[in-house]
Amino acid sequence: MTVTEQAAPARTHASTLTATDVVVEFPVGRGQKVHAVSGVSLEVPPGTTLGILGESGCGKSTIGRALIQLPPPDSGSVRLGDLELTELGSRDLRRARARMQIIMQDPVSALNPRRKVKDLVWEGRSIWGHDGETPKDVLVDDMLRSVGLDPDAVRDKHPHELSGGQCQRVCIARALMMDPEVLICDEPVSSLDVSVQAQILNLLETSARSFGLSMVFIAHDVSVVKNISDQVMVMYLGKACEVVPSDEMHRTSVHPYTRLLLASIPGEPQDHPHAQQVSVELPSPLDPPSGCRFRTRCPIATDRCAAEEPRMREIAPGHTVACHHVAVGADE
Amino acid sequence: MTAPLLEVDDLHTTFRTPRGAMRAVDGVSLSLAAGETLGIVGESGSGKSVLGRTIMGLITNGPATQVTGSVRLAGVDVHGVKQARRRELWGTTVAMVFQDPMTSLNPVKRVGLHLTESLRLHRGLSKGAARERAVELLRQVGIPEPARRAGQYPHELSGGMRQRVVIAMALACDPQLLIADEPTTALDVTVQKQILDLLQSLAERLDMATILVSHDLGTVAGRTDRVAVMYAGRVAESAATDAVFGTPRHPYSQALIESIPSIESRPHSLLATIEGSPPNMLAPPAGCRFAARCRYAVDRCRVEAPALEPRGAAAGSVVACHFPLTAPLQHQRQEVGA
Numbered sequence: 001m002t003v004t005e006q007a008a009p010a011r012t013h014a015s016t017l018t019a020t021d022v023v024v025e026f027p028v029g030r031g032q033k034v035h036a037v038s039g040v041s042l043e044v045p046p047g048t049t050l051g052i053l054g055e056s057g058c059g060k061s062t063i064g065r066a067l068i069q070l071p072p073p074d075s076g077s078v079r080l081g082d083l084e085l086t087e088l089g090s091r092d093l094r095r096a097r098a099r100m101q102i103i104m105q106d107p108v109s110a111l112n113p114r115r116k117v118k119d120l121v122w123e124g125r126s127i128w129g130h131d132g133e134t135p136k137d138v139l140v141d142d143m144l145r146s147v148g149l150d151p152d153a154v155r156d157k158h159p160h161e162l163s164g165g166q167c168q169r170v171c172i173a174r175a176l177m178m179d180p181e182v183l184i185c186d187e188p189v190s191s192l193d194v195s196v197q198a199q200i201l202n203l204l205e206t207s208a209r210s211f212g213l214s215m216v217f218i219a220h221d222v223s224v225v226k227n228i229s230d231q232v233m234v235m236y237l238g239k240a241c242e243v244v245p246s247d248e249m250h251r252t253s254v255h256p257y258t259r260l261l262l263a264s265i266p267g268e269p270q271d272h273p274h275a276q277q278v279s280v281e282l283p284s285p286l287d288p289p290s291g292c293r294f295r296t297r298c299p300i301a302t303d304r305c306a307a308e309e310p311r312m313r314e315i316a317p318g319h320t321v322a323c324h325h326v327a328v329g330a331d332e
Numbered sequence: 333m334t335a336p337l338l339e340v341d342d343l344h345t346t347f348r349t350p351r352g353a354m355r356a357v358d359g360v361s362l363s364l365a366a367g368e369t370l371g372i373v374g375e376s377g378s379g380k381s382v383l384g385r386t387i388m389g390l391i392t393n394g395p396a397t398q399v400t401g402s403v404r405l406a407g408v409d410v411h412g413v414k415q416a417r418r419r420e421l422w423g424t425t426v427a428m429v430f431q432d433p434m435t436s437l438n439p440v441k442r443v444g445l446h447l448t449e450s451l452r453l454h455r456g457l458s459k460g461a462a463r464e465r466a467v468e469l470l471r472q473v474g475i476p477e478p479a480r481r482a483g484q485y486p487h488e489l490s491g492g493m494r495q496r497v498v499i500a501m502a503l504a505c506d507p508q509l510l511i512a513d514e515p516t517t518a519l520d521v522t523v524q525k526q527i528l529d530l531l532q533s534l535a536e537r538l539d540m541a542t543i544l545v546s547h548d549l550g551t552v553a554g555r556t557d558r559v560a561v562m563y564a565g566r567v568a569e570s571a572a573t574d575a576v577f578g579t580p581r582h583p584y585s586q587a588l589i590e591s592i593p594s595i596e597s598r599p600h601s602l603l604a605t606i607e608g609s610p611p612n613m614l615a616p617p618a619g620c621r622f623a624a625r626c627r628y629a630v631d632r633c634r635v636e637a638p639a640l641e642p643r644g645a646a647a648g649s650v651v652a653c654h655f656p657l658t659a660p661l662q663h664q665r666q667e668v669g670a
């Protein structure tokens with residue numbers, strides 16, 4: 001492996017990231033609004049990874065960005081340890097944001113094309129000033145090495161001179177340079193080639209371990225999310241359907257939507273009774289279905305599903321699900 | 333034995349660029365029988381799309397492009413005939429579905445018109461008959477309320493629906509061969525599965541041969557009879573799909589399969605990686621094109637390019653490697669971990 005374990009700071013201040021009942025809506029004119037995230041709660045204990053799965057438009061990026069208050073949620077709470085982020089003034093918020101770094105899907109456009117790699121990696125730190133003993137150049141080189149880049153080869157290059165995978169490594173180096181507690185990865189490998197995806201996933205995995213990071217890992221590929229996460233949250237149309245320990249999730253998850261996702265993995269048999277879907281039409285986030293938002297595609301929906309919204313309830317340790325009828329389904 | 337539907341022989345597609353000759357497809361041979369399904373996989377830039385478009389005859393010899401070798405499709409030498417004859421093949425003998433449905437749809441034309449136009453042109457149907465057939469085609473590809481949808485514009489449809497329309501367009505004139513180039517990459521997994529299932533069942537029902545191009549191995553596994561793995565403009569290995577996934581013989585196929593996380597693997601396990609990057613196709617290396625990244629490479633690999641040969645395996649199985657692998661994947665995986 002190309003990842004070295006040096007430069008790992010001893011972590012003393014790790015905190016749990018907690019979000020409660022987060023709501024984010026986007027007004028789109030004519031009194032209408034997109035219900036992007038509608039009351040999502042989550043918890044990421046220090047040093048663990050929470051995966052977020054769901055199809056396009058279900059609110060994965062929106063919740064990821066709400067965690068770092070970009071923009072702050074319309075209602076609900078986001079806490080890092082004891083710190084309530086939604087109530088911070090702009091100065092304190094900037095300080096708090098530095099503890100949470102984000103990695104985006106398109107690494108090339110995430111980097112300023114006119115800056116050199118060494119400056120990009122140092123950018124965040126330069127804002128806070130550098131008061132340590134070790135010279136800046138040494139720190140940058142160490143960090144480049146720890147993300148698997150050869151400092152001599154890339155230090156003075158611009159982003160367009162690097163491959164997509166190398167740019168994503170630079171983004172990761174930049175984030176790690178801030179010594180964050182939480183890394184939010186929004187589809188970090190979706191734009192990369194298959195053979196490069198594995199390299200970046202391994203880098204995130206080993207970095208999380210050696211830097212003692214918590215991660216929120218957003219993607220739409222079930223196997224990728226499962227592989228890197230401790231717990232997986234499945235979202236549908238702005239709501240969480242199920243939170244399940246990743247280990248055996250392909251066997252233990254019970255929500256009809258999670259089962260549909262699992263059955264959609266190429267080569268997986270469709271043997272679960274909930275794996276069929278009723279409709280291919282996705283409902284509009286402007287006017288989501290009443291009750292359970294999944295009901296228009298759910299094979300076991302009943303009248304109750306239209307009338308009453310299912311609440312999240314715990315069915316096993318660390319495993320919660322929002323469905324009126326999973327107890328029935330689980331026995332089948 | 334009858335002649336295969338498609339026969340590609342030593343095909344080269346070279347683009348003349350300001351920086352030199354870009355050998356996008358560099359000596360590909362393959363064949364496909366009527367009703368058969370072939371998957372083409374390989375990473376970005378390996379030449380999959382250029383191969384598909386050259387087979388189709390969308391890329392031909394010209395001032396900026398050189399095509400050598402031959403493509404025979406239903407007995408017609410695609411690159412030997414006049415453009416007018418080539419056009420006659422499109423729609424009726426061969427049709428193509430691209431990754432982004434909007435590239436095939438005209439935003440200011442209603443869905444129905446996309447279908448009726450070619451039905452009237454190629455099939456000589458009357459206006460009424462073409463309209464009826466168009467609605468029937470939309471129904472076939474699983475579009476609910478096809479008559480109403482036919483009156484809508486492309487932007488009023490979801491991505492999955494648009495891709496269904498494009499598939500319906502491709503099927504309108506009963507082609508013998510359908511080339512689907514990453515037909516589901518832009519779609520959600522649940523929709524992806526529906527579209528691939530749809531293609532598969534239509535191909536079976538209409539006895540249509542299919543080439544399914546994808547960078548995603550999972551997409552072709554279980555859906556194709558045979559797979560060709562492409563690397564740097566060439567076929568690295570081609571064999572029955574089960575054989576490639578169970579006992580890959582080319583080190584590149586092996587590495588590619590190993591680098592994909594499986595739903596069965598334990599969380600936090602590290603993936604096998606292929607270090608380095610594919611060669612620059614403006615100046616490809618002399619020997620084996622995978623040598624710089626191959627864990628089994630020896631000196632001979634760097635000077636002598638391996639030919640695509642059967643090398644002792646089952647009929648129809650060929651590999652371009654001096655030292656083909658023989659053990660099933662599970663064994664190989666353990667060796668890597670050791």
Ligand SMILES: Nc1ncnc2c1ncn2[C@@H]1O[C@H](COP(=O)(O)OP(=O)(O)OP(=O)(O)O)[C@@H](O)[C@H]1O
Pocket residue numbers: 026027028034035036054055056057058059060061062063220285
């Ligand atoms: N700034 C915005 N203004 C209006 N609507 C928005 C805005 N940002 C997001 N949305 C909408 O909110 C919903 C959730 O979007 P979001 O980007 O969070 O989805 P996602 O799960 O990340 O999807 P993808 O997998 O495509 O990235 C979508 O319907 C989207 O169109």
Ligand SMILES: Nc1ncnc2c1ncn2[C@@H]1O[C@H](COP(=O)(O)OP(=O)(O)OP(=O)(O)O)[C@@H](O)[C@H]1O
Pocket residue numbers: 347349354356374375376377378379380381382383547613
């Ligand atoms: N018109 C062109 N002129 C010059 N080079 C081209 C042209 N079209 C394609 N290429 C080059 O040919 C090579 C093969 O391209 P191709 O599109 O076939 O790759 P691919 O395997 O389909 O990749 P992807 O998975 O990204 O679609 C690439 O390096 C590409 O840049």
Ligand code: SF4
Pocket residue numbers: 255256257292293294295296298299300301302305310322323324325326
């Ligand atoms: S609550 Fe009803 S509609 Fe929703 S997932 Fe459960 S059974 Fe299906």
Ligand code: SF4
Pocket residue numbers: 582583584620621622623624626627628629630633638652653654655656
């Ligand atoms: S010919 Fe040599 S370098 Fe090429 S794949 Fe085979 S072993 Fe590897």
Ligand SMILES: [Mg+2]
Pocket residue numbers: 060061062186
């Ligand atoms: Mg997103």
Ligand SMILES: [Mg+2]
Pocket residue numbers: 380381382513514
């Ligand atoms: Mg392509």
